[in-house]
Amino acid sequence: MTGFSKQWPLWEVFIRGQHGLSHRHVGSLHAVDAESAMKNARDVYTRRNEGVSIWVVEAAQITASSPSDKGPLYEPSESKVYRHPTFFEIPEEVGAM
Amino acid sequence: MSHALFETLLRLGDNTLILGHRVGEWCGIAPVLEEDIALANMALDLIGQTQMWLALAAEIEGKGRSADDLAMLRDAWDFRNVLLVEQPNGDFGQTLMRQFLFDQFHLLQLQALTDSSDQRIAAIAAKAVKEVTYHLERSSDTVIALGDGTSESNSRMQTALNKLWPYAGEMFVTDPIDLESVEAGIIPDPSTLRDAYMDAAEKVFKLAHLAPPEGNFAHSGGKTGFRHSEHLGHLLTQMQWMQRAYPGAQW
Known part of the structure; x- marks a missing residue:
């Protein structure tokens, strides 16, 4: 057996809570494969009854935005207040939205 | 009190107590955090699980323990766990x-105990069986991963199997105390679990490229306390030290 890295790959863990609608990122862990990552996630992140569903994703498979692109990516939306739905009168009958 | 029922409960509770302590010895020093x-x-x-088994044992005994x-x-000498679980890590x-x-x-064992004629035992088994299903999934997968x-x-892993296999047989020996509980419908006859055990173990060993040593020799004397x-004595000195040195100490 050659080509084994000493370190197991990193996995990101997402858990859907008892009442949550979507999975939330809760942390990361190391595991040799997806199945053992799932077991480790169960042991590390659901000990206190936190969740009803677990997703694990190998961290290397995640494409993340780069902090240095912050300007072009996000700043243009800062000055576009009209994209927020705050310019409408909401009839009282509608109640809380 | 029924002597056989008390002994039967000690056997269940001492297995989980001693193995629980052994596994706990890894806390903080296992190879990886996960x-x-x-x-x-x-x-x-x-x-x-031990708390449930031994609480019931104490209740059955009725001596205020x-x-x-x-x-x-x-x-x-009063412990009734099988020798396998007291073996060092x-x-x-x-x-x-x-x-x-x-x-x-x-x-x-737990799957069979969920049908126990004693409702209290069936209830404890029903709770424990879910935990142990996961324990087995994890341990069998790890044995396969390391063996393969x-x-x-x-x-x-082969060295470990050679060393520990002679301790497996004791789990399937039926003695007079077992028989009394078997006849009352309280526990399954341990010897009847052997075939299913061997089939399951064989599958895991095959995938793990491991082979149990030849021969049927089995150590015994744990569950009878003989x-x-x-x-075990060394384990107890660690596990019981606090209560022995400071009787009744609580936190």
Whole structure:
């Protein structure tokens, strides 16, 4: 057996809570494969009854935005207040939205 | 009180107590953080099961002893756990091999106990069976992964199997105390669990490229209390030290 890295790959863990609608990122862990990552996630992140569903994703498979692109990516939306739905009168009958 | 029922409950509770303590010895020193937490979880599951078994044992005994008294104030010859669970941890592979050998038996035993004629025992078994299903999944997968890993990990797992296999047989020996409980419909006859155990173990060993040693020799003396191995006394000195030095101490 050659080509084994000493370190197991990193996995990101997402858990859907008892009442949550979507999975939330809760942390990361190391595991040799997806199945053992799932077991480790169960042991590390659901000990206190936190969740009803677990997703694990190998961290290397995640494409993340780069902090240095912050300007072009996000700043243009800062000055576009009209994209927020705050310019409408909401009839009282509608109640809380 | 029924002597056989009390002994039967001690056998159940002492298996989980001693194995729980052994597994707990890894806390903080396991090879990786994820395994460390997984082992601690499993140890806590086993101690939780112990509380239920020994509380019921104490109630059946009716001498005013508690589960804590039974766990912390008995000496080695009063313990009724099988010899397998008191064997030292060894390396990580040996710990997981011991775990697999016990988990496979434990699951079959608990599945049968959910049909116990004693409702209290059936209820404890129904709760424990879910935990132990996961224990077995984890230990069998790890035995396979290490057995089918590198030549180093394979040889360590084979060494562990050679060492521990002679302790597996004791789990399937039926003695007069078992028979009394079997006849009352309280527990399954341990010897009837053997075939399913061997089938399941064989599948795992095949995938793990491991082979149990030849021969049917089985150590005995744990569950009857006749002769524990030297390791139990050492384990008890650690586990019971606090209660012995400071009787009644609480936190």
